[in-house]
Amino acid sequence: MNKAELITAVQTHSGLTNKKEVEAVLESLSAVITESLKAGDDVTLFGLGKFSAQAKPERQGRNPKTGESLTIAASNVAKFTAAKALKDALN
Template sequence: MIKSELIEKLAAANPHLFQRDVERIVNSIFEEITQALERGERVELRGFGAFSVRNRPPRQGRNPRTGDSVSVKEKHVPFFKTGKELRERVDGKS
């Protein structure tokens, strides 16, 4: 599912809301999650999962085309860990 499909489904499930309002709500939620991760905070949605930022230390990598050794800088990457309820529903144990 892509974001536009999510917005369409939510708008269809909530006919009292305009689609543009649903789109604003979805974008606001994603923006808040993004800003929290930028600040290094953890975002937990009970039953769904938790977003956090993980540090990847610098390392030596390889250029796949030439095989040359390349220095890869330290970076911070977003990480998502599923919640127990989501894992169980996806696994079919509801």
């Protein structure tokens, strides 16, 4: 499902009449989740799951082309854990 299909589906499901409003809500949700993760907070959407930020330490890797050892920098990554209700709905 792409962004346009998601907007249409949310509009149909929610009963909202304006696609621009639905798009603004989805973009705001994305921005709020991103800002919260940057601040180190977790975001829980009940029935859907939990977004969290996870720190990955610096580590050693290899260049697959040359086999040369290299250092992969530390980074933060987004992690999503599905809620039990979502897992149950899929099975």
